[in-house]
Amino acid sequence: MSNYFNRELSWMEFNNRVLNEAKTESVPLLERLLFLGITSSNFDEFFMVRVATTIRAMRDNLKPTVAQISYFDVLNTINEKAHEMCQEQYRILNKDILPKLNKEGLQFVTEFDEAELQYLNTVYEREIFSVLTPLRIDTNKTIHNFVNLQMYLAVTLDKISTEEIEKEFAVIPMPASLSRLWELPSSQGADRKFVFLEDLVRLFSDRLFPGYKIVESSCFRLTKDADLAVDEDDDTNLLTAMEELIVQRGQSFPVRLEIDKKSEDIRERLKSFFQINSAGVYMVDGPVNLKGLMEICFISGYDHLHYDSRKPKFPRDLKRGENIFEELSKRDILMHHPYESFDPVLDLINQAVDDPNVLSIKMTLYRTSGSKSPVADALLRAARNGKQVTALVELKARFDEQQNIRWATQLEKVGATVIYGLSQLKVHCKFLMVTRRESTGVRRYVHLGTGNYNEKTATLYTDMGFMTSRDELTYEAALFFNSITGYSDLPQMDYIFMAPSTMKPKFLQLVNRETKIAENGGSGAIRAQFNSLSDPEMIEALYRASQAGVKIDLNIRGICMLKPGLEGLSDNITVVSVIGRYLEHSRIYWFSNGGKEEMYLASADWMSRNLNRRVELMFPVFEAKHKERVKHILDTMLSDNRKAHILQPDGTYVKRNRGKNSAQDLFYKEALEASKEDISEGLKVRRKLD
Amino acid sequence: MKKNNKLSAVIDLGSSGIRLLIAEKRATKWKALETLERKCTLGRDVFVSEEISEESFQQVVEILRLFREYIETWSISPSKIRCIATSAVREAHNRDMFIERVELQTSFAFQVLEAMEANLLTYRSVDHALRGHLRIKRSNALIVETSGGGTNVLMLNKGLMVGAHSLNLGSIRFEKELKSGLGTSDYLQKLLDQKTLVATRQFEMEFPLKRVKYFVALGSDIRRVAGQIGEKNKGYYLIQAEAFVEFLEKISGMESVEVASEYGVSFSESGAFFATLQIYGAFFKHCSATSLIVPKVSIREGVLQSSKRISTLASLEDEIAGACYSLAAKFGVDKKHSDNVAFNALKIFEELTKTGNFDKDHKIYLRSAAVLMDIGLFLHHRHSQRHGLYLIKNSEIFGLNELDRTIVGLIVRYHSKTRPKHTHSEFSSLGRSDRLTVFKLSAILRVARALDIRLVQRLKVDSVQRDANRLQLKTNIANISPLEVGSLQDASEIFQDVFGLKIEFAARS
Structure with missing residues (x-):
């Protein structure tokens, strides 16, 4: 038997934990609906990338991975489990959430009275009809005409003029520009009624096919393989290569067909047209693509159906209104998002943009927050203000390519130096450096983090951010940036560890050091929090450590290929996974080192992908009070007994005995308390300003 | 901007x-x-x-x-x-x-840069990095810098620069062996042992390596290793001897691909990385140092410490003197005699500093020439000054570049019988100011040497008195022998031509 869980099946377990939140009674109703949507959205990416990869591996007859399960078996198990979960999703929706929403006065309707029909008719004619483009499905059409993950309404048609029934087949793409939900007018105090776009189109679909009668209709969505690799050997222009990829993505093979149960005939026609087998067809008992329901979660007036409102507090290491450069000259600043606000990072960038003493701003942009990203906007202003702006824009951030290409082009136009990632490696680290001329000489200010420069996700994901002007760290940060921007080869660094070169050896060294300590009679201990564990070498090192007696407590939100608690192999390893209101995204690594604790923050998980094929960054926590705080965060997460699930030796997860210790709630309370105190008085001044 | x-x-x-x-x-x-x-x-x-x-x-x-x-x-x-x-x-x-x-x-x-200039910069950067942390300057230390092209070795005996060598011992030079398949770790180690043995035998003549207390290693490869197995200190890393030896043994047993992945070097460079570290190891094992000091500097920091001309000699007076003494000792020079000549020459030099248009570099030339003036005797007493010029010019003397060594060599060449001539190629190839330097300093050295004609270091110049036309030497003893008086008279002719001053013993009252 293999010592590893299969990666894809472990991911399925993760998504199942997300789905569990959707059925947890104590979670507010609209948040449960959101979890349902997240489960669906997670599946979209999983099918596009992982399932597609598994299918390709099976077709290519590749050898199984370390978990020793054939790709065929993996695919079968995925399908089996995904079908179960799909059924469960719709069961929760139909039997639990929708009836409860109904009671709250929110209804999704398919039947209408006269007045409503008249209203919908007007809406259809004015806003919808003109953007619909029906397509007849005939032999000239291929799968390439179908856009990945787009909703379609398929119809079978009967020509009215002929007597014999000769069904024709057509599809109507649901334009992405149109809202998925349309609200019907209602009097004040009455229930609010919503209709799905596809139902609205269905209602008037015969108008699209004059001379035909609609026989049957079904709504469906196709998921295609999205994991086409860029030809990175030819990296003369990565920008062009990425643009080509986006075009190519429209030309890949189908991996999943989601379709409602309204027409068996249509289902069979599509199955045969797309050449997809039954296992890949997901018949849903309700609206296709539950992600679309998430729109309703954002309508106003239903606060009681949401989590209590929590505004991120200003970080405890800072006081609002302080000059960030002055404060950073005195001390390091540690931030725990989303309990603490992301604003200081934006402040650092904005102050740098307008500060005449600032010489340059350098940063990585991986996933920004959309068309109005304040980070990218500030960089544009800085370049216009004559600052040296260097941005490493990662074009390979999956599904954000278009966004990033747009920014890259804009930045270049205003004179910034834009570097389009590294060939073969995705730049995943989060790095910002401001260089400023001061009376004592040039000083650099650096922000390093575990999360993206995205102020929106900074309110939804838990992440750690660190700002410093320490020479030893800022010097190495500069070396690091020069190496990823191509100005320099990778130099020797003492404090910052970088994937794919020094980070993995460092992690292995740290784990092995604990093993050695335990073997020599000491007490070795490792605690860590990160998103996924799938690197075989790291797992082997952890097994060896466990066997030597090192106590290992891991908090891994997603994939975990390590089998914990197996006698003689991993007795001393426990793995928990916390799924809660916020997406756990911090990467924290703690090593007891015989009492001289060492801890690191990083942008990387213990995944081969992160450690071997991405540019990632890991840095130490320096100050004692920050070490104490980071350790507290780790320990609190590990002892959560409200949202934590414990990984069992068989790969399943069991929710920890229901208690009251929700780590995420506690962190917010702490941030709230800290924001009430003026703690800046007590902060240790490391350096005096000149 | x-x-x-x-x-x-x-x-x-x-x-x-x-x-x-x-x-x-x-x-x-x-x-x-x-x-x-x-x-x-x-x-x-x-x-x-x-x-x-x-x-x-x-x-x-x-x-x-x-x-x-x-x-x-x-x-x-x-x-x-x-x-x-x-x-x-x-x-x-x-x-x-x-x-x-x-x-x-x-x-x-x-x-x-000449090899010796590179050595000098290395020394400056090490001095800069370790100043205030380790007392290298006053200790017995071996400074080794290995790169792809070669290895620079500096030897300090209680702070005196007793040896400076640039060896053709660089990892890239071993590529042929590495590529031809002969580059197995055993073979390479034997080859390196053989090459370093030749070098260390030469070093031993200058300074017993067993007395080396500090082993200072520079270079990007050793820094990479120090970052992983050394202790971090301000300005430098410290690698304990056992850890270094253990490390060398470990990489000897590793495949290139393992070396590449574990130490963050590219696969193509893993062979050179291995060779470089073995070179450090080969020298280290001859020393009794308990650790390796790896400063966080390079030759570039040395450049920052230097002015436009790399060999600004003034700041290195002691180190250069040490290097000259070491070279002189190697060729069996009578140290007492040369010390006496140097002492008296510098006394005269000091008096002439202002009118002679001298600076501190000239003082170092004069002192070096005094220490090395008899080096040519090692080959033959006939044409010994000519031999002296050849040996000085072709030796590695820490702090002195080729031009410096030519000047010092020519001072030696012309401090006895022969006068500078434009038919002498080395002399005529110099610029005007350097030719004048040779003229002036060889005239001073000629006088100082004349004072120790009896080779017993009897006369020491206490002070130098000067009037419009004369320079009078007041010595420690009153009864100057006729031999000494005659010797000074013979030497004073050129001196007078150069400085316009008659030189003589001061009359005792």
Whole structure:
């Protein structure tokens, strides 16, 4: 038997934990609906990338991975489990959430009275009809005409003029520009009624096919393989290569067909047209693509159906209104998002943009927050203000390519130096450096983090951010940036560890050091929090450590290929996974080192992908009070007994005995308390300003 | 953007890479702000074909353009950019053409360093990095810097520079062996042992290596290792002897791919990385040091410490004297005699400092020449000064570059019977001011030597009195012998020609 869980099946377990939140009674109703949507959205990416990869591996007859399960078996198990979960999703929706929403006065309707029909008719004619483009499905059409993950309404048609029934087949793409939900007018105090776009189109679909009668209709969505690799050997222009990829993505093979149960005939026609087998067809008992329901979660007036409102507090290491450069000259600043606000990072960038003493701003942009990203906007202003702006824009951030290409082009136009990632490696680290001329000489200010420069996700994901002007760290940060921007080869660094070169050896060294300590009679201990564990070498090192007696407590939100608690192999390893209101995204690594604790923050998980094929960054926590705080965060997460699930030796997860210790709630309370105190008085001044 | 005058940049064109250092002057110290490094293949070209290929030239130009772009982001004044080239360019037959073309294409004017100048810069950078942390300067220390092209070794005996050598012992030079399949770790180790043995035998003549307390290792490969197995200290790493030996054993048993992945070097460089570390190991095992000190500096920091002319000798007076004594000892020079001559020569020199238009470098030339004046006797008493010139010119003397050694050699050459002549090629190839230096200092040395005609170090000049036409030497003893008086008279003729002053013993009252 293999010592590893299969990666894809472990991911399925993760998504199942997300789905569990959707059925947890104590979670507010609209948040449960959101979890349902997240489960669906997670599946979209999983099918596009992982399932597609598994299918390709099976077709290519590749050898199984370390978990020793054939790709065929993996695919079968995925399908089996995904079908179960799909059924469960719709069961929760139909039997639990929708009836409860109904009671709250929110209804999704398919039947209408006269007045409503008249209203919908007007809406259809004015806003919808003109953007619909029906397509007849005939032999000239291929799968390439179908856009990945787009909703379609398929119809079978009967020509009215002929007597014999000769069904024709057509599809109507649901334009992405149109809202998925349309609200019907209602009097004040009455229930609010919503209709799905596809139902609205269905209602008037015969108008699209004059001379035909609609026989049957079904709504469906196709998921295609999205994991086409860029030809990175030819990296003369990565920008062009990425643009080509986006075009190519429209030309890949189908991996999943989601379709409602309204027409068996249509289902069979599509199955045969797309050449997809039954296992890949997901018949849903309700609206296709539950992600679309998430729109309703954002309508106003239903606060009681949401989590209590929590505004991120200003970080405890800072006081609002302080000059960030002055404060950073005195001390390091540690931030725990989303309990603490992301604003200081934006402040650092904005102050740098307008500060005449600032010489340059350098940063990585991986996933920004959309068309109005304040980070990218500030960089544009800085370049216009004559600052040296260097941005490493990662074009390979999956599904954000278009966004990033747009920014890259804009930045270049205003004179910034834009570097389009590294060939073969995705730049995943989060790095910002401001260089400023001061009376004592040039000083650099650096922000390093575990999360993206995205102020929106900074309110939804838990992440750690660190700002410093320490020479030893800022010097190495500069070396690091020069190496990823191509100005320099990778130099020797003492404090910052970088994937794919020094980070993995460092992690292995740290784990092995604990093993050695335990073997020599000491007490070795490792605690860590990160998103996924799938690197075989790291797992082997952890097994060896466990066997030597090192106590290992891991908090891994997603994939975990390590089998914990197996006698003689991993007795001393426990793995928990916390799924809660916020997406756990911090990467924290703690090593007891015989009492001289060492801890690191990083942008990387213990995944081969992160450690071997991405540019990632890991840095130490320096100050004692920050070490104490980071350790507290780790320990609190590990002892959560409200949202934590414990990984069992068989790969399943069991929710920890229901208690009251929700780590995420506690962190917010702490941030709230800290924001009430003026703690800046007590902060240790490391350096005096000149 | 306004130029920042506190910033300087140094570009170092090495055999395996081109490096850029951007530093800022803060009070008296330099602070490194940025270090960039890009690999290049100059060494591979030169050590195999003795020429820099067109392909390498293009590669160098491309990297330098990238560095130019980077330097511009810092608004560094062009006068604050120093560019040096080391062994690979130095040894290339087409070096002049190469330097010229590089300048035309990149506007960077490179100065090709002599081996000894590189040694000097290494020493300066080590001194800068360790000042205030370790008392290297007053100890027995071996400083070893190994790169792709060669190895520089400096030996300090209680702070005196007793040896400085640049050896053709560089990892790139072993590539042929590594590539031909002979490069198994055993074979390579034997080859290195043999080569280092020859060198260490030579070192032993200057200083017993067993007395080396501090082993200082410089170079990017040893720094990479120090970062992983050493202790971090301010300005340097410390690798304990056992840890280093254990490390060398470990990499001996590793495949190239393992070395590459564990130590963050590329697969193609793992062989050179292995060879470089074995070179350190080969020297280290001859010393009794308990640890290796790996300063966080390079030759580039040394450049920042230097003025435009690399060999500003004044700050290295003691080190250069140490190196001259060491060389003199190797050739069996009578130290008492040369010390006496040096002492008296410097007394006269001091009095002439103002009118002779002398500076501190001249003093070092004179002292060095005094210490080395009899070195040629080792070969033969006939034409011993001519032999002296040859030996000085062709020896490695720490702190003295080729020009310096030529000047010192010519002072020795002309301090006895022969006078400088324009038919002498070494002399005539000098510039006017250097020719004058030789004239003046050989005249002083000639006088000082004349004072110890009896070779018993009887006379010591206490003071020098001067009037419009005369220079009178007041000595420690009154009864000057006729031999000594005659000797001074013989030597004074040239002195008078050069300085316009008659030199004689002061009358005793």
